[in-house]
Amino acid sequence: MVGGIFTAHEGWRHNPRYHHGDFELIICTKGELHLKVAEQDYTLKPNDLLLVPPYTLMRGTKPSPGNVEFYWLHFILPSNTQLFESTGSLTLSDKDVSPKHILIPQQFKLPDLDFLTILIHQLLNTNSENAYDRKMANYFMTMIIINISKLTLNQLDFKTRDSERINRLKEWIRTNLYKSPTVQDMADVMQLNPQYLSRLFKKVVGIPPKQYVLQLKLHTAQALLVKTNLSIKEISANAYFDGEKLFMRQFKQMTGMTPSEYRAQFDEIYHNNQVISPTLPIPEEITKHLKDVPDFGEAPQDS
Incomplete structure (x- = not known):
């Protein structure tokens, strides 16, 4: 309404x-x-x-x-x-x-x-x-x-053992996103085999852990684009991407538009x-x- x-x-x-x-x-x-x-x-x-x-x-x-x-x-x-x-x-x-x-x-x-x-x-x-x-x-x-x-x-x-473990891992990923954690980093934290962790994560969350990390970064960037006046370069850094060019390429792959185009639609x-x-x-x-x-x-x- x-x-x-x-x-x-x-x-x-x-x-x-x-x-x-x-x-x-x-x-x-x-x-x-x-x-x-x-x-x-x-x-x-x-x-x-x-x-x-x-x-x-x-x-x-x-x-x-x-x-x-x-x-x-x-x-x-x-x-x-x-x-x-x-x-x-x-x-x-x-x-x-x-x-x-x-x-x-x-x-x-x-x-x-x-x-x-x-x-x-x-x-x-x-x-x-x-x-x-x-x-x-x-x-x-x-x-x-x-x-x-x-x-x-x-x-x-989320009361099963697997779901509780993945929930804890998702919170760990969120608080350590600035490190761009790898699947091996996650496996070390959870004390699990990396291949098993990837299968378990996808079973519970629906996407692999590597894709989840990228998605979390992109969602962070989208929120910054619509809520702040930071430059594209600053948003790239604050969303923990390894460089502005990589950020712009991955952002367009996900949304179909550049970060500037995405921001402009919320004016x-x-x-x-x-x-x-x-x-x-x-x-x-x-x-x-x-x-x-x-x-x-x-x-x-x-x-």
């Missing part, structure tokens, strides 16, 4: 906002947000996600102690969407060939934001002037939801700040079912 990047200074507090028929996804990237959704209090810190359900009043509970930044995305889900108090009654796994559920928790700590940042910026760069753009926006929002669900299921389902993303709060144009498909609903503030009172 609509979304943006919101920034505010110390002392900002979220205005009361009633969600009509839409969900809102809030992803904190800087500072702290203090919110109340219905009767539940939440504190969001960097990498924290909050899903606000429809027909719910949300408001700030106290001023932010410092500068704050977050993504906000409003979207509509099918009418048969269910809300659960817990997942105990569901059969959930990210290994299902035909998964029956996409699970979005109300609050969730994301392991990292790099890949989601790329998808969010692609979504926010898509306008809704024609049917193709609307289809693209729906596609990117669906990808964001599916990736959040996958991360959630990974945390619920028109809607940013707002504490002076202009996130606004929500209610779509016709919702408003035609509502009567006398205020655009902002408290929920309508029963007569």
Whole structure:
């Protein structure tokens, strides 16, 4: 429906906002947000996600102690969407060939934001002037939801010995990416044979470890391209590539465009700040079912 990047200074507090028929996804990237959704209090810190359900009043509970930044995305889900108090009654796994559920928790700590940042910026760069753009926006929002669900299921389902070992290795790779670790380095850390490690990694993650390292570097570069004004040379170095030319060649192989072309497509993303709060144009498909609903503030009172 609509979304943006919101920034505010110390002392900002979220205005009361009633969600009509839409969900809102809030992803904190800087500072702290203090919110109340219905009767539940939440504190969001960097990498924290909050899903606000429809027909719910949300408001700030106290001023932010410092500068704050977050993504906000409003979207509509099918009418048969269910809300659960817990997942105990569901059969959930990210290994299902035909998964029956996409699970979005109300609050969730994301392991990292790099890949989601790329998808969010692609979504926010898509306008809704024609049917193709609307289809693209729906596609990117669906990808964001599916990736959040996958991360959630990974945390619920990754309890086997192999998955736990590879999860630890992925975290080691992330913290040692600046060394450009080889498969032998990983095998030494895990005390495994390199060939066996490669097979195990691909079984759990879906791609070989060498490709995973490159993918992580490229995702880092993409995030830097859309979130900073660093030069291409600086981004190459900060994404741990061995030289600007290699970076540009591998980036184009993955994305089909140069780093400069990739950055240029995100020039028109809607940013707002504490002076202009996130606004929500209610779509016709919702408003035609509502009567006398205020655009902002408290929920309508029963007569």
